[in-house]
Amino acid sequence: MNDIQPTSRRRGSGGPPLGVLAIVHAGLFLLALLVGVLLSGPGAAFLSPFAGADAVTAHAHADWAAIRIGAMLQFGSAVPLGIYAATAFARLQRLGVRVPGPAIGFAGGLTASIMLMVSALGSYLLSRPELTSDPHLALAFSYLAFAAGGVGYVVGLGLLIAGIAVPGLILRLFPRWLAWVGLVVAALSELSFLSLAVDPLQFLLPIGRFAGMAWLIAAGFLLPVDRREVRDARGARAEVRS
Known part of the structure; x- marks a missing residue:
């Protein structure tokens, strides 16, 4: 009995399952998008601030419920992302990674989580009719939500992914193609930060966002929990080659 308990503790000390955290993050974010489509319609769900102050104000007054519920779900999706970043940092440290990569990834994941919260709060303020009677104020809230949830989130997410992918590639913690x-x-x-000045480069934002979410899910399930798993995987690959 004494031999089983320490083993169970070692196996259970890797923190929350990364893959599950990534799925919850992506699921809540996608649910926020779905709610916007269902309540506002595909054409009016995601009005860009570039549409102008009058259009943004009309959208805020007509679809405040959809905006507010979407903001709530988006804010909630930021929480598992922050936990993911902290857990991945601790796991890479446990795997013996003593380079700046994990710390950079943690900083990026924390940034992405905070920017997503800021974006959600901007959307929440946009959903308050008493605050959006001034079209210029409504436009400011819309730009805040767009910038924080766009460039702010995606750039932070990129740092998180790089902080995991680089040591994953060098130490072969998961398949090289995934790294x-x-x-x-x-x-x-x-x-994507270039899109702040070059509008046509905004196409990088959805690529980084959705491809990044998918990558975090895959990496979360494949990243080893402890060094023994790394040794076992390397031994299996060596047997295959021989």
Whole structure:
């Protein structure tokens, strides 16, 4: 009995399941988008601030319920993302990664989580009719939600992915193709900051957002919990080659 308990503790000390956290994060975010479509309709659910102050104000007054519920779900999706970043940092440390990558990833994941919260709060303020009687104020809330949830979130997400993918590639913690895909997604996410001045580059935002979410799910399920799993995986690959 004494031999079983320490083993169980070692196996259970890897923190919350990363893959599940990533699924919850993506699920809540996608649910926020779905609520907007169902309550407002596909054409009016996601009005860009570039539509102008009058259009944004009309949207805020007509679809305040959809905006508010979406903001609530988006805020909730930021919580598992922050937990993911902290758990991934602790797990990489446990796996013996002593380079800046995990710390950079944690900083990026925390940034992405906070930016998502800021974006959600901006949307919540946009849903308050008493605050959006001034079209210019409504437009300011819309731009805040767009910038924080767009560039702010995606750039932070890219750092999180890079902080996991680089040590994953060097130490072969998961398949090399997954690490390279992560590096590509991270690079595109970081380049999205250019869209603050070059509007056509805004197409990088959905690429970084949705590809990044998918990558976090895959990496979350494949990242080893402890060094023994790494040794076992390397031994299995060596047997296959021989």
